[in-house]
Amino acid sequence: MLKHLTTEAINPASESLDDFTTYEIVQLINGQDAGVAQAVAKQTQPIADAIDVIADRLAKGGRLIYFGAGTSGRLGVLDASECPPTFNSDPKQVVGLIAGGPIALTTAVEGAEDHPELAVQDLQGIQLSGKDVAVGIATSGRTPYVVGGLDYAQQIGAFSIGLACNDNNELASRCDLAITPVVGPEVVSGSTRMKAGTATKMVLNILSTGAMIRIGKTFGNLMVDLRASNIKLHARAIRIVGAATDLGEAEADQLLKRCGGEVKTAIFVYLADKTPEEACRLLEQADGHLKQALRTAGEGSSPA
Structure with missing residues (x-):
């Protein structure tokens, strides 16, 4: 009742x-x-x-x-x-x-x-x-x-x-x-x-x-799997790449474009010094876990 x-x-x-x-x-x-x-x-x-x-x-x-x-x-x-x-x-x-x-x-x-x-x-x-x-x-x-x-x-x-x-x-x-x-x-x-x-x-x-x-959708507390589907989210993607890599806004934007707008791929490419294709392959092997993929590649394990 x-x-x-x-x-x-x-x-x-x-x-x-x-x-x-x-x-x-x-x-x-x-x-x-x-x-x-x-x-x-x-x-x-x-x-x-x-x-x-x-x-x-x-x-x-x-x-x-x-x-x-x-x-x-x-x-x-x-x-x-x-x-x-x-x-x-x-x-x-x-x-x-x-x-x-x-x-x-x-x-x-x-x-x-x-x-x-x-x-x-x-x-x-x-x-x-x-x-x-x-x-x-x-x-x-x-x-x-x-x-x-x-x-x-x-x-x-x-x-x-x-x-x-x-x-x-x-x-x-x-x-x-x-x-x-x-x-x-x-x-x-x-x-x-x-x-x-x-x-x-x-x-x-x-x-x-x-x-x-x-399941690996963040890197530290950064939302590295976000979808930059509008102006606000694109700006956020640039900020996230910059926070993880110490790149300036223009450089982070250029890196994102090189990586098809994928934040996680862009960060991996920069920190592990890999091509976008290599980054995608290694991230897939790590089931999308960026930190795990970086450790496997022998690189840093946390956001800058």
Whole structure:
């Protein structure tokens, strides 16, 4: 029942919210948000365990699949959509599904979350397999769409992860690993797009970023696999090459052009004194891990 969920409870700190000044409203919401990071911190171990599984599956050709309804589904789609431009990942490698389909990203699709069979259809539609990781996201921990999806994931052998913001939630018994940042009652009762949404966004950021780091998408803390698909990202690519090589802007830009715009290749070419073709071959042998490839080539092991 909803009344037993902490995310649906009345928050005593905001019972007189409509009498607050605007300043007091901002102060209260900000103060309540301050506890979200602490709730996520308590889930460090399961999050770390999830990253290891996700990275292993991605390295072996599997995918990371998020699915949820409402805010939870939107956040999953958002995280998935940001992986290609950030890490130059294949758009099919991290996938987000939302109950009700793409239209539900901007328009509420009433009742879509109440049908577990719709999640099965959506997961079958993307051919979920035993090689994949399926992350079911439901603040309440009881959304039928997510429960149905996790049950299906387990049936076919995909590694299943349940992300919820309430203790003793139903997802925990329907998945291989549970992540449960408990954020408590919302400032506006039941408005889980707030603290619960923030916690969900934080966890998803960590999952995808951590997994991408583990499969070699960074060099130190530099995003060396980014896709320079617009002016801003091209400028960032130049800065990253410059940071890793100590080259000036013009030289870094020239090196990037020589390497087909590939940041990782450009850095390797400079640090290992190789041709772009040799760099690509050695990086492929190292499964894309720049630092590992440089060590193999007998060169530096960290960014300048």
